[in-house]
Amino acid sequence: MTGDTLLSVEGIGKSYPGVRANDDVSFRIGAGEVHALLGENGAGKSTLVKMIYGLVKPDVGRMMLRGKAYAPAEPRAARSSGVAMVFQHFSLFEALNVAENVALGMDNPPPMRELSGRIREVSEGYGLPLDPARLVGDLSAGERQRVEIVRCLLQSPKLFIMDEPTSVLTPQEVEILFRTLRQLAAEGTSILYISHKLEEIRALCDAATILRRGKVVGSLVPKDVSAREMAEMMVGATLNAPARAAGKQGPVALRVTGLSVPSPSAFGTSLKDVGFEVRQGEVLGIGGVAGNGQDELLAALSGEIRTGRDVVQVHGRGIGDVGPNERRRDGICTAPEERLGHAAAPDMSLMENALLSGSVRKHLTKKGFIDWHGTRAFAEEVVKTFDVRTPGIGTAARALSGGNLQKFVLGREILQEPEIIIVNQPTWGVDAAAAAFIRQRLLDRAAAGAAVVVISQDIDEIMEIADRFAALNEGRLSEPVPTQGLTIDQIGLMLGGAHGMHEAEAHHAGA
Amino acid sequence: MEIFGINIAVLIASLMVASVPIMLAAIGELVVEKAGVLNLGVEGMMIMGAICGFITAVHTGSPMVGFLGGAAGAMALSLVFILLTQVFLANQVATGLALTLFGLGLSSLLGQGYNGIKPPRLGDVPFGPLENIPFFGRVLFTHDIMVYASIAIVAAVWAVLKYSRAGLILRAVGESHDAAHALGYKVVRIRILAILFGAAMAGLGGAYVSLVRVPQWTDGITAGAGWIALAIVVFASWKPWRVLIGAYLFGGITVLQLNLQAAGARIPVEYLSMSPYLITILVLVIMSSGRGRASLNAPAALGQNFHASR
Numbered sequence: 001m002t003g004d005t006l007l008s009v010e011g012i013g014k015s016y017p018g019v020r021a022n023d024d025v026s027f028r029i030g031a032g033e034v035h036a037l038l039g040e041n042g043a044g045k046s047t048l049v050k051m052i053y054g055l056v057k058p059d060v061g062r063m064m065l066r067g068k069a070y071a072p073a074e075p076r077a078a079r080s081s082g083v084a085m086v087f088q089h090f091s092l093f094e095a096l097n098v099a100e101n102v103a104l105g106m107d108n109p110p111p112m113r114e115l116s117g118r119i120r121e122v123s124e125g126y127g128l129p130l131d132p133a134r135l136v137g138d139l140s141a142g143e144r145q146r147v148e149i150v151r152c153l154l155q156s157p158k159l160f161i162m163d164e165p166t167s168v169l170t171p172q173e174v175e176i177l178f179r180t181l182r183q184l185a186a187e188g189t190s191i192l193y194i195s196h197k198l199e200e201i202r203a204l205c206d207a208a209t210i211l212r213r214g215k216v217v218g219s220l221v222p223k224d225v226s227a228r229e230m231a232e233m234m235v236g237a238t239l240n241a242p243a244r245a246a247g248k249q250g251p252v253a254l255r256v257t258g259l260s261v262p263s264p265s266a267f268g269t270s271l272k273d274v275g276f277e278v279r280q281g282e283v284l285g286i287g288g289v290a291g292n293g294q295d296e297l298l299a300a301l302s303g304e305i306r307t308g309r310d311v312v313q314v315h316g317r318g319i320g321d322v323g324p325n326e327r328r329r330d331g332i333c334t335a336p337e338e339r340l341g342h343a344a345a346p347d348m349s350l351m352e353n354a355l356l357s358g359s360v361r362k363h364l365t366k367k368g369f370i371d372w373h374g375t376r377a378f379a380e381e382v383v384k385t386f387d388v389r390t391p392g393i394g395t396a397a398r399a400l401s402g403g404n405l406q407k408f409v410l411g412r413e414i415l416q417e418p419e420i421i422i423v424n425q426p427t428w429g430v431d432a433a434a435a436a437f438i439r440q441r442l443l444d445r446a447a448a449g450a451a452v453v454v455i456s457q458d459i460d461e462i463m464e465i466a467d468r469f470a471a472l473n474e475g476r477l478s479e480p481v482p483t484q485g486l487t488i489d490q491i492g493l494m495l496g497g498a499h500g501m502h503e504a505e506a507h508h509a510g511a
Numbered sequence: 512m513e514i515f516g517i518n519i520a521v522l523i524a525s526l527m528v529a530s531v532p533i534m535l536a537a538i539g540e541l542v543v544e545k546a547g548v549l550n551l552g553v554e555g556m557m558i559m560g561a562i563c564g565f566i567t568a569v570h571t572g573s574p575m576v577g578f579l580g581g582a583a584g585a586m587a588l589s590l591v592f593i594l595l596t597q598v599f600l601a602n603q604v605a606t607g608l609a610l611t612l613f614g615l616g617l618s619s620l621l622g623q624g625y626n627g628i629k630p631p632r633l634g635d636v637p638f639g640p641l642e643n644i645p646f647f648g649r650v651l652f653t654h655d656i657m658v659y660a661s662i663a664i665v666a667a668v669w670a671v672l673k674y675s676r677a678g679l680i681l682r683a684v685g686e687s688h689d690a691a692h693a694l695g696y697k698v699v700r701i702r703i704l705a706i707l708f709g710a711a712m713a714g715l716g717g718a719y720v721s722l723v724r725v726p727q728w729t730d731g732i733t734a735g736a737g738w739i740a741l742a743i744v745v746f747a748s749w750k751p752w753r754v755l756i757g758a759y760l761f762g763g764i765t766v767l768q769l770n771l772q773a774a775g776a777r778i779p780v781e782y783l784s785m786s787p788y789l790i791t792i793l794v795l796v797i798m799s800s801g802r803g804r805a806s807l808n809a810p811a812a813l814g815q816n817f818h819a820s821r
């Protein structure tokens with residue numbers, strides 16, 4: 001796709017205390033071009049798009065939009081210049097309805113009734129049907145993203161920025177999204193696309209700019225290179241795919257039968273008759289779009305939600321009625337998805353956070369007193385082994401970037417050497433190199449005889465490390481199937497809940 | 512029409528008057544909480560409004576200027592809350608409690624020498640012949656301007672929150688300040704304006720106590736009305752019209768117990784005096800036990816401080 005330059009960024013730089021987020025970044029996007037922005041966590045992609053969207057002001061450098069100087073003081077100015085953005089973490093309000101959410105993202109919204117009509121019209125025109133009167137809290141992740149996209153489309157943007165749009169979508173939803181984006185590009189809208197998923201970028205994008213540590217390290221045409229080459233340019237090193245030891249599976253370590261619990265939160269999903277078993281040395285991957293009961297399943301396994309004694313069994317012994325610390329003693333460690341506030345206490349230091357989860361298995365308390373010496377050693381081990389980038393273990397968890405905190409949380413659980421480890425979204429927001437490392441450590445745990453349950457939305461991740469795959473959909477778990485020979489289409493159907501569910505139910509009824 | 516020797520028309524008319532202070536304070540606090548701020552300093556702001564309104568009215572001789580003075584006094588006190596919670600990001604619960612204690616003390620200091628003085632009287636709105644309609648004339652058309660103003664304010668708050676863009680933005684800020692910030696709304700500025708509005712309403716309510724309800728100045732004159740206003744916001748599950756119902760309910764109980772005392776009911780006075788507060792506790796317990804609806808309607812970002820990071 002050729003054409004005139006729409007946006008050119010020239011020598012832009014931005015520093016934060018102690019960090020050079022962007023350093024002399026230059027690139028250009030043509031009209032109607034789908035342009036990818038690639039880079040690891042902390043490479044400066046988010047800062048860069050925030051500058052384009054007017055949320056952050058650059059220290060040096062300039063931007064040109066359609067040949068004119070462009071320096072938005074705030075998002076409103078960016079929007080009026082024709083720049084729209086869909087955020088990585090949705091900027092939606094759960095207690096408001098779709099039309100109200102759309103209105104909030106517009107500068108001069110028409111009256112509500114007219115707006116509802118236009119939402120219907122535009123959303124159907126792009127194959128993204130939406131009901132304007134529904135509460136956003138009741139929508140699925142895919143539908144929520146539609147709200148964001150429709151909100152942008154209503155302002156007929158010239159440049160459309162998407163920050164990690166596919167991380168919460170099923171393969172089928174990704175297909176729909178890509179069709180919409182191609183349609184937009186064909187109509188002359190430029191798209192700036194940020195993603196970790198390199199295969200998607202190869203399928204969608206016309207050009208790519210690669211950032212590393214705040215600098216542009218290359219630009220390329222994604223269709224001409226392999227995903228592996230792109231990843232290596234991003235990281236600046238050779239990547240090794242996780243190695244899987246030949247599976248030696250032992251007896252069943254974790255068995256869950258007939259697990260039905262109501263969700264503790266108003267917008268959550270209740271679990272309905274979930275059952276599975278995991279053997280020693282086995283990795284079970286549980287796929288599904290977020291909000292289908294993942295958080296509840298993890299809570300039921302970690303002990304935050306208590307159930308009947310025999311619903312959750314470890315080595316044939318019922319533990320469903322005991323809390324997290326007793327379960328840790330029995331060898332179960334868990335890492336929830338929400339890093340701040342669930343997996344880690346935001347305002348406490350890494351050392352204190354290490355103690356909170358590790359005190360039982362690492363014997364960090366003695367007669368009611370804290371063994372700070374041991375705690376320090378444990379926290380330092382986690383930071384060192386998992387390459388957590390932090391000034392020190394006295395730093396508050398809140399101060400770490402998402403990817404770094406994720407490494408810390410995963411490291412803390414894995415280094416407790418659990419016999420059963422359950423993780424939810426283990427590599428969410430983590431860059432390629434760190435993700436590969438985390439997956440490798442999970443596989444190592446399995447090789448050492450632990451039962452591993454990986455709950456993830458990332459199908460590639462599950463295919464890479466899991467032995468068996470099950471889909472969680474609206475609180476129901478499908479029958480686990482071996483990952484070998486499973487195609488992406490079959491997985492998509494399982495995630496959509498169209499297939500496997502009835503068989504699974506029949507199985508449980510018979511069991 | 513009389514029951515137990517209590518005239519029903521008079522009872523309704525006086526409960527409408529009795530509920531004005533808590534209705535004003537509660538509708539103000541509702542707006543503050545809809546913006547995601549929990550200001551527990553309502554009692555302190557009310558009593559500051561009471562004394563500042565009293566002083567202004569006595570010196571100017573005009574009750575209407577007195578109400579403006581009351582609103583201004585409460586807004587001045589709320590600046591402390593704004594500075595601490597919106598600028599220095601202090602804990603809202605602790606700051607609100609401190610605000611109440613500070614307001615009680617400061618009002619007592621300011622009120623030295625004003626004990627026993629009569630403020631200028633606020634007259635009823637003249638409705639002419641309408642006042643002579645049987646029953647309804649007494650109930651609806653024998654009040655001062657603030658009774659009607661308080662109902663108009665409830666209606667205005669309802670309309671603004673439901674239909675206007677400003678109301679939508681306010682609700683959005685209280686729902687998720689991060690998302691609102693990402694869309695380019697000035698979270699802190701909107702919250703400051705909401706807090707000031709809440710303070711002005713609490714101040715008006717306080718001034719109504721010292722200028723109309725009582726009318727004189729004594730220390731601690733608001734006697735917990737601010738706390739009842741806070742309870743009414745929860746009782747109303749953050750819906751403006753229910754604030755009106757809640758205020759009438761509590762105002763009604765207050766008036767009823769006074770009337771029962773006067774009528775010589777055979778219940779000890781202490782039980783009657785504590786009844787509005789007991790009912791408040793009871794209502795809060797009932798509302799909180801039905802977790803589903805009531806908690807669902809609470810603004811999601813209520814009581815959380817916002818700091819724009821990067």
